[in-house]
Amino acid sequence: MKDRKHLLVLDPTAFAGGSKVATATLLNTLDPDKIVVTVLSADPQSWRKTAYKCLHLYQPKCLSRREQGLPYFLRHSFIALFIILARLRCGKIDIALGASGPGVDLALFLVKPWLGFRLVQMVHGPVARSRTIARCLRVADQVNYLESSKGSLLAALSIDRGARQEHLGQQFSLLPNALDPSCWPTPCQRETPVVFWAASLLQWKGLDILLAALQYMAPTQRPPSHICYIQPVDCALPVSRAPISISGVHWHENPHQLDALRSSANIFVSTSTREPFGLSILEAMAAGHCVLIPADGAHWDRTLSDNINCIKYRAANAQDLSAKLLALSHDMAQVVRLGRAAAKMALDYRADKRFAALKNSLEMLPATATQATTSESSEWPR
DSSP, X not given: OTTSEEEEEEEOOSSOOHHHHHHHHHHHTSOTTTEEEEEEESOGGGGTTSOSEEEEOOOOTTTTTOOSHHHHHXXXXXXXXHHHHHHHHHOOOSEEEESSOTTTSHHXXXXXXXXXXXXXXXXXXXXXXXXXXXXXXXXXSEEEEOGGGHHHHHHHHHHTTTSOOOSOOTTEEEOOOOBOGGGOOOOOOOSSOOEEEEEEOBGGGXXXXXXXXHHTSOTTTOXXXXXXXXXXXXXXXXXXXXXXXXXXXXXXXXXXTHHHHHHTOOEEEOOOSSOSSOHHHHHHHHTTOEEXXXXXXXXXXXXSOBTTTBEEEETTOHHHHHHHHHHHHTOHHHHHHHHHHHHHHHGGGBHHHHTHHHHHHHHHSOSSOOOOOHHHHSOOOO
């Protein structure tokens, strides 16, 4: 590793998801002559398609779902021990990257004063309003956040100041999302209408809304549908039940052939509740799908235009979604038109362009971190 910085990625989430894909896409833009990457992951399978050294992060079952109080800190202290072991095994850590959010990546903040790395925190969704989160955000050397997370970041930072914070500091910058040009989604078929849904079974992802919409249709009217799902592991959040027997609906759990399944369809449905970004929507756009999204004020609702490059339905309204799906299934010309418009727009989301500034900031980040003060690192009230 001589003459190269060592970057350690912490991934304590035990199942796959869009944030991991986005992180891997960013890492792929880094110059391997400048940075060598090690991943410490609770789910090494999520990184099987990358060339990075991946260490398995073990978490005791009794602590894996703890999200508050003493068990929460015990859980992250245990993860901190694995980070120290990774340091002993792989050498000095120059940059540590938290791939999820400060509440999930807390262990990095616990060991930062002793290991002396630069800490880069990714924020892919809203953060909790707590003093612990506020301290983490202030200690991080660099925070890259989705625009939809800004309000929650300001709320968290306000809690330990006793007054509302209106602006983020200089270490905060917007986190773009992008697709890797080397594995661009395969263009979809344009002959017959086929519905596609891909997400985890976390309840806020809204699978139940799609299933209800499909069941509003008569079986003879229902377009073939592929549902690709990830079963959350060691997660305290509510989840939807799957698979369920519905005529014309085909279920695929964490499929390796995701790209092939997506290319066999052409109508992508998003049912998430105020999706922070929606990488699967961007992937479907790149494949030329006609995308259906809820009109909920989330990122893609603000970015796309109804009947120009997408179709919008009333948020959380299965009947309206059903009506829109039924109309599209009888109008392939519209499916093709909207899909082509979406695919053209997706071309602006190439990783080599979108991640250029973030890539340069990581490669130029000084290897020696500013030591956290005692007041910042000695106590972590939840």
